[in-house]
Amino acid sequence: MSAELFPALLTASTDPAGLRLLPTAGVPAEAEEDPGIETTTAPTPAAPETDGGENSGEEGTAQEVEESEAHDPHAPEIRILGPVEVTGVDSTGHGPRIAQLAALPYFRPGRSADVLCAHMDPVSPRSVSTLNARLQGLRRSLGSDPAGNPYVPRRRSRDDPYRLSPSVRCDWTRFLQLAERALPLGPAGLPDLERALALVRGRPFGGRPLPWAEPYQQEMITRIIDVTHTVATYRTPAGPHHDPSAARQAVATGLDVDDAAELLYLDWMRIEAVAGNRQGLHTAVTRVQQVNRALDCSLELATEQLVNDLLNGSSAALRIQDPQLRCQ
Template identity: 75%
Template sequence: MPALLLDGNPVHITEVCTSLALEIGMSPWASDVEVVTIGFGEDLPQLLPTTRIAHMRKATHALRDLSERLLEAHQLPETRHQPYLLLCASPLDADTAWQFAEVIDKSGSVPVTLIAPASSAASHFPDAEILNASLSRPQNLNHAGTAITVQRLEHAAYVQITTALKVSGQPPHPAEGPWQEVPDEPDGMRQCEQPAPQQPTPAAARPSPTAVTDVRGGVFPALLAATTDPSGLRLLPAATTPSEAGAAPGRDGQAAPPAAGQAPASEKTTAADDDKDSSEDGMRPEAEQRQAHDLHAPEIRVLGPVEVTGVDSTGHGPRMAQLAALLFFRPGRSADALCSDMDPASPWSSSTLNARLQGLRRSLGNDPAGHPYVPRRRSGDDPYRLAPGVRCDWNRFLQLTERALPLGPAGLTDLEKALTLVRGRPFGGKPLPWAEPNQQEMITRIIDVAHTVATHRTPAGPHHDLSTARQAIATALDVDDTAELLYRDWLRIEHAAGNRQGLHTAITRVQQINRALDCSMEAATEHLINELLTPARPTPVENV
């Protein structure tokens, strides 16, 4: 298809071209496509992790680049199959449109397509199909033999995406406070020594080669294989304490594991003690240091899909839970800010906000003194907020981890207890924009804690526990399955267990994730894989 022309509002034409640039620039199925944006998207080449997009300020520059590309294809025939897409959001002048038509007509076997406004290019591409960029209903595209609906990316959404990309590309801030105690990765093979030989696994218990083909679905079953049967895919039991010794045994006589994200029984029996401790030094966003003295106060859980004690999971419940999280993490906001934060694309009305606040107030109820957990505002200047007694699992996570990290291996119990609070990706899979910075901080902290547990639990010694190390890494991978630090920890765990098949499973996982993201593997991961897969050379013995 030499050209596809767009009609309609110029703003909508730009939005369609922007959407195509981002879609094709990141899609795995378009890895061979070379995209040239003309007059827009100047920041995309530096922001996107792929290198498919080139930006040209003027159409004449793109015309020259196209001519050079065709010359290259003539001299290097093996590159002729690579598509070349020109995206132009501004009208072309008549002379430039004519030159594009001439060059594209002579492109031969090189697939070249120009997408541009129809106003000035239609006369030079008489056979080109024209789509209306302003329509939101399906339109026939004869070349594809089907009806399509054009996708537009509004400028506000584009700014949000590019801002997020810029932030993600910035170097990380140095750790502060207790987080400076997160251990570095071990050097070389120092931590990967095998403490004890593993028993061979019966053939029937070995996983099939297809067990690792699903990249993004479910938990990591191979990671959770029991240490007594490294090649099996059974869920690992949680680390037991002396008080759990009499618990009902699971498979192979081991204690049955808790469900994903569920605390072990011993933690349930000590929940009151945990809540009591949290009143000593709990942390709160905005540095408010508000304490939860009421053990029966409602809790906002954000270390997974947002849940709030007493708020239903149906009807308006999920939105009220999100509103509660917003009030907790962003207290003191105005009504307009709350309405916009709850739905940036279509802000709530004041009546909707008041209705959800009333529903939340009824759901959370009152404290023992009779004061509502969602205080009523006495005047228009009063801030929207929650009562100081409302609890949050993120505060509890911070309290446990920041108390434990400076203790080194002695703090492992609290670190592992903190990981049991994690139920999945913080704020769920699609957080509201206001929550994205908080989500990223939580993900980073969870990865730090899981890495710390694995670092202390993997080497031989008094803290050696590969089952607990695996469980920590599995929890963090459910939160972020792209963090290669976790895969390196996983590789060290399987090597320490003598689990060759588990080692290859972890390698396959990280390779599949990188293929899905169209990214190269980190150098540290490649080095570790080569180190673990290369047999150790015996030390030469000199003849005396």
């Protein structure tokens, strides 16, 4: 998707003679419950709702993911770093709704039927019988682990909360595992950071997340932008890690997630300036100005200064803040 939305960023092929820089000022299913299987402990959600500190929860999640994958590497996966997808669930018919339902107990385990129904459709909550029908469809799609236990455990009674097997995987927990391991390593962590970005297929949860997912989406966007900026920062300067193509790919991935992230346009400008690619620099400048015009706002003063410095060939504009200062 990145290549489709930002081809100029990846190819840097736009003719600068045809570009006109914009002014910097902004312009204005029914089923019965089927108890019988013992409830299983749920996986730790990627953005845990605890007061114990952000890092501690994520480190625990990363460890659990690594251990779970080691024991059941073929377990189904919930992919939310883009439109929601789930292993074995169709993308047609009731499939998208079932995929959304799978993500809900993964991130918010232990909820009751009424809460799940309200989360899945706040305006017109589904009935419990419809919820159970969707869960049965999900159970059939995901199947069972090697020991024969369903990845969507049946409940003992109607009062038991809904959970998923702890073996069920998620691309977000994998992203966190890679990023948290790599960020303290400086440039040596680049391979894992780039593997993390390779998991991103677009805006987390898609373009229109359900209300319950919106706080998670914002957290994910922030983390993805931080990782993108870090990769671009290490890949842009001359030296052993210099790789303009990898830097452009990272920025394209980040802009695919948030095309208004001004920090990433600064990275893009520096990439093209360091590469001596005047046409690519003009493309980046024009694009960020178009975005700000569409949002009816002006560029940040720092962005305006960087644009002026880069277009005038100032080498001081190529100095980039240590990304670890931003990503800590």
